[in-house]
Amino acid sequence: MQKIYVSQCNDYSVADVDKAVNFCMKDFARNVKKGSSVLLKPNILIGRSSEDVVTTNPEVVRAVARVFKEIGCKVSLGDSPAFGNLRKALDTCGILPVCEEEGIDVVNFDEAKEIDTLSGPISVYKGIDDFDYLVNLPKAKTHGLIGFTGAQKNLFGLVCGMKKSKYHLKYPNRYSFSRMIVSLANAVKPSFNLMDCVVGMEGNGPSAGSPRKLGFIAASESAPYLDFFVSDLLGFKYNEVGTLDVEHSEHGLDVNVNNLNLISNIDPGKLRVKDFKKAGGLKLGGVMSLVKKYVSSRPVISVECINCNRCVENCPADAIAKGLKRPVIDYNKCIRCYCCGEICPSKAIVSRRTLFGKILRL
Ligand code: SF4
Ligand code: SF4
Structure with a gap:
């Protein structure tokens, strides 16, 4: 049974986020070796204030970085925003000051290499294999094309800059695009995924929706099961999320939420959102x-x-x-x-x- 860690987290105060992140990472961190190199991959879709909830919150990044620093790891952070310069985007969303305070190296995903995936070759950041751990830090948000963007979709940021447009053209509909994301996620396989669900985005996501308080942080070694768990709490059926639909039909994702192994400090039923506003996109076959x-x-x-x-x-x-x-x-x-x-x-x-x-x- 796939392990999912869930911790209540009411706001972005350092104390609350630290407590939740440490709860979610306790088992994973136990096996991380001193001196390892870690690449954090938050969601930096575009440079916007953290209050707009487009990007992973800086305090979540800080708390995760501290877990690895306490073990004695070298921590780096990288992404490739949809538009503009990474450092500027990190500054706008408040992550750059955290990197400076915590001694985190900023890595620009500007050089690419091709990797083989089930959807064919995909061009990703060249240095991805230089790190011992790839730690995926998505934000829970709606998405006009695939329904929900969480752990798997966040990995599309490994594709360098404007090359993303090429894949949107090559995989132009919901199914082919979702299949490409799943293929990419399964090829790079992050070591750990931790989702910022303290305040997520509902409505016209992933960048023009509205903040929605969700009040928790969730994590797993499995990106698709983490997406399944969180999207289920927000009221999505698995086939309303393009990537989960593909995972289920092509890779046998178990879509019975009762089969997940939940390690939680709160009754997950209390985190369920009954009136979460989905994006206006549409599944057509x-x-x-x-x-x-x-x-x-x-x-x-x-x-x-x-x-x-x-x-x-x-x-x-x-x-x-x-x-x-x-x-x-x-x-x-x-x-x-x-x-x-x-x-x-x-x-x-x-x-x-x-x-x-x-x-x-x-
Ligand atoms: S819709 Fe207007 S404001 Fe938005 S990107 Fe296009 S030109 Fe700029
Ligand atoms: S939704 Fe349509 S108009 Fe907007 S970027 Fe995609 S193809 Fe262009």
Whole structure:
């Protein structure tokens, strides 16, 4: 039975986060050798204040780093944001000061190498094998394309910079993209996964949703079972999460939550969220995929737009053109990857249902 560690954590005070992280890491840390090198991989999707809950909270990063430092490990931290410079993004979200205070090296994922996966070769950060441990630190958030972004999806940040767009184009729909993420996650296999679920994101995730207090931290050596456990608490069925759907159908993920081995300091039933708002994305298969562009939710640019043109420059399908007041989306070209929403600095891109989608209640 897969072990899942769960600890109550009401806020981001150093004391509360320390206690929760130490509870979740106690068994794993026991086997870590002194002098090991550790690469922490938080979610730094884009440089935004930690209050926007787009990124892993700095205090979670600090507490995990301290666990390894106490053992005598050398701790580094890296990511490849969807847009812009890593150090700037880390500064904006409050992680750079933590790295400086705790003596954590910052590693920019700027050089790539190809690794073999079940979805074919994927280009990831070249130095990934230079570390004894890869420790995955995702944030619990909704995701317009795959439903929920947790541990497995966070590993897409190992793909260097704009190469991410290439994979969005190569794997343009929910199933193929989820399958690529699962293949990548299974190929790199993090040593440990610890999810920041103190305050998660609901609604229009992964970057334009709303903060939602969840009040816990959860961890596991298994990324898919951690995603399954947390998404289940938030009210997702396994097949509403693209990556879990693939894990179940292709890799036999056991989707009976009662079969998990929970090591918890709180009754997990108390953490269940009954009215968690899911993202507006839509799962379509079979004949419905043929009419996808007419019925599925689509990105819409709102009046919040500051016309910075980031979305124009980063759309993998070249579906966004510059406009006088704001850019214009060509829905015939749009592959509904929601990259534009991820990188928009002003939360101006929202997912909306089409008229047909509303009529069909999709
Ligand atoms: S929608 Fe967002 S990313 Fe695109 S131009 Fe407007 S503010 Fe910039
Ligand atoms: S418009 Fe947005 S959702 Fe559509 S392909 Fe471009 S980045 Fe993806």
